[in-house]
Amino acid sequence: MKDRCLTDEEITAYIDGVVSPEERARIEAHLAKCGFCLHTVAELKQLVTSNETSPVAPTEVALSQAEAVILENTDSPTHFDIALVIRDGICKILDSTGDLLPPRRLSPAAVRRQRSPQTITRISKSLSGFLVTVELKPERKAVKPEVIIVEESTSERPDGLKAKLYSPGACETKYSEQGRISFSPLSSGYYRIEIEEIGTIGLEIKGS
Incomplete structure (x- = not known):
């Protein structure tokens, strides 16, 4: 089956931590090769944490992963x-x-x-x-x-x-x-x- 991008519901559930271990593994495997979904998750995490006392911006690790995805797609x-x-x-x-x-x-x-x-x-x-x-x-x-x-x-x-x-x-x-x-x-x-x-x-x- 062709891999598809994550739905808004799947991304929200993943960020909220309400997915099963199997579903989390599937989502993270997709994020490792899809820069678009990875950036969407990072942006949504930033919005979710913006109302907290210490807002957390998307991590450098997430951004470097996104860059790696683009490099992997070069050929x-x-x-x-x-x-x-x-x-x-x-x-x-x-x-x-x-x-x-x-x-x-x-x-x-x-x-x-x-x-x-x-x-x-x-x-x-x-x-x-x-x-x-x-x-x-x-x-x-x-x-x-x-x-x-x-x-x-x-x-x-x-x-x-x-x-x-x-x-x-x-x-x-x-x-x-x-x-x-x-x-x-x-x-x-x-x-x-x-x-x-x-x-x-x-x-x-x-x-x-």
Whole structure:
């Protein structure tokens, strides 16, 4: 059975300590290989302890475990990670397991329509026989991700592929149109994009 992410109920029960030893072992085994769920648990622990006399922030151990998970995924044929920072309306890539592409060239007419310069960063990686490109367009203090999917053997852009963007406590579902999938702008945080039958993309966004 394919491993799945933890539900809000499972995470809450785990933090509250009301799960069985077997369930705790299963959850901790999942956290050891899923940076998204690990960060969700760390953030929720911080919220739970915020009203105590001595608030406890997420431990350095938890954060180092999350970094280790990202490093372990570096050579995965179905996953790649992107870490970026948004500063002064510019998107700067801090690290990625994909390949950074040249900026997309805009036509003169498109350039004239823009009120201010806009930076679009493009990163690509081959996943499950598809070339997956992520375009990251800054929008004020957020970034809007768009995924472009091209089948490598035929150069076709598939329609109707389901993609889900997971963020703490939310999930946005979209379908590809001519190989493109656009998501809502994202602010600072950890996100995961799952594309059916292709793979996953991890996004770590930091603010200025």
